[in-house]
Amino acid sequence: MEPVSTFSPADPTRALTLREREAIIAVLERGTNIRKLPITTADRSRWLSQVSHTLAGRSCECGICPSVELTDAQGHTPATANGRVVLQAEAPGAVLHLFIDEDRLSHLELAPLAGDSITVFPASTDITTDLSTW
Numbered sequence: 001m002e003p004v005s006t007f008s009p010a011d012p013t014r015a016l017t018l019r020e021r022e023a024i025i026a027v028l029e030r031g032t033n034i035r036k037l038p039i040t041t042a043d044r045s046r047w048l049s050q051v052s053h054t055l056a057g058r059s060c061e062c063g064i065c066p067s068v069e070l071t072d073a074q075g076h077t078p079a080t081a082n083g084r085v086v087l088q089a090e091a092p093g094a095v096l097h098l099f100i101d102e103d104r105l106s107h108l109e110l111a112p113l114a115g116d117s118i119t120v121f122p123a124s125t126d127i128t129t130d131l132s133t134w
């Protein structure tokens with residue numbers, strides 16, 4: 001195994017896949033705040049405006065989920081902040097979480113239910129929120 005270059009401090013980034021981008025947008029548009037605080041239309045539009053220059057960073061290594069860190073155009077992921085916002089949505093067999101730290105998109109997580117392996121984000125049309133439970 002080649003040693004990792006000491007001159008590459010950041011993990012490599014890549015463009016979001018279509019499914020990642022669709023999932024982020026669906027959760028931003030329809031997701032519910034897990035802390036039950038209100039999310040305003042202005043919050044949603046401000047975060048949606050970041051999507052076009054958001055890149056994918058390090059992927060989860062668990063092997064059964066497609067979760068991925070999100071970075072800005074410079075490859076920086078915001079640090080986990082006290083005011084972190086977590087938006088949640090559901091898809092068949094999975095729960096999606098979008099983390100927002102320092103008012104910036106930081107992590108897109110899909111947690112498969114029942115230990116299933118789901119390695120690709122669901123299509124936007126399969127992403128739902130059951131507002132009645134919140």
Ligand SMILES: [Zn+2]
Pocket residue numbers: 060061062063064065066067
């Ligand atoms: Zn994982």
